[in-house]
Amino acid sequence: MTVNPAGGAKPVPWGKKYRTPLMNAAFWLFWLTFPLAYYGGVRNNDLYVQSSLVLFCAACIIPLVTKK
Numbered sequence: 001m002t003v004n005p006a007g008g009a010k011p012v013p014w015g016k017k018y019r020t021p022l023m024n025a026a027f028w029l030f031w032l033t034f035p036l037a038y039y040g041g042v043r044n045n046d047l048y049v050q051s052s053l054v055l056f057c058a059a060c061i062i063p064l065v066t067k068k
Contacts (some may be wrong), residue, residue: 016064022066029059 040048
């Protein structure tokens with residue numbers, strides 16, 4: 001935990017400190033999964049489909065970890 005930059009001694013949790021970059025990462029991971037799933041289905045490539053599922057799960061877990 002880091003110290004609040006507003007001058008208080010109350011520590012700021014890491015989830016609140018890095019909330020914006022982590023939510024942006026979750027947003028882009030979420031949208032990256034759709035082309036991967038599509039190309040995996042069209043080309044019958046299990047690696048694309050499985051990687052899209054893993055990225056989708058990561059995109060869903062990030063907001064849970066960084067909740068307010």
